[in-house]
Amino acid sequence: MKLFQRSTPAITLESPDIKYPLRLIDREIISHDTRRFRFALPSPQHILGLPVGQHIYLSARIDGNLVVRPYTPISSDDDKGFVDLVIKVYFKDTHPKFPAGGKMSQYLESMQIGDTIEFRGPSGLLVYQGKGKFAIRPDKKSNPIIRTVKSVGMIAGGT
Structure with missing residues (x-):
């Protein structure tokens, strides 16, 4: 018997090829067009x-079509039992160039507590490994190249 064994938490995203249905458990209004969705x-x-x-x-079927959009959660792996996404909702008839608005963001806005949506990941070509070390893949099929940096500049943005 191991008295001081650290248990490793169960990981949801076991494979980037599997879609995981996660249930909406909370929605918070951040501003007139921004929401925090908790799954x-x-x-x-x-x-x-x-x-x-x-x-x-x-990914979700919206009006009979499969719609897939990338997102970066604001929660981390320190958070157990849930994942949070902060998403700007692009409502229809608010921008003349996009009269239909955002398909996925409006779909999320219309979800009821208890509804599910499919998550897939992890995805991307870059992983930060800590202490200035990055693993960067030139493309999806390549092995990562390790780069170490002294400082990182970041810009927060969206579409």
Whole structure:
């Protein structure tokens, strides 16, 4: 018997090729067009398992078509049992160039608590490994190249 064994949390995103249906458990209004969506992981002990620098894809059938969009959660693997996404909702008839608005963001806005949506990941070509070390793949099929940097500049943005 091991008295001081650290248990490793269960990871939700076991394979980037599998779609994981996650249930909406909370929605918070951040502003007139921005929401925080909280989805339950398979158990309260699960973490998402998304490396820093990677993103997930949400997919849903909307008006008979498969719609897939990338997102980066704001929660981390320190958070057990849930994953949070902050998303700007592009409502229809608010921008003249995009009269239909955003398909996925409006779909998320229309979801009821308890509804599910499919998550897939991790995805991306860059993983931050800590202490200035990055693993960067030139393309999806290549092995990563390790780069170490002294400082990192970041710009927060969106579409």
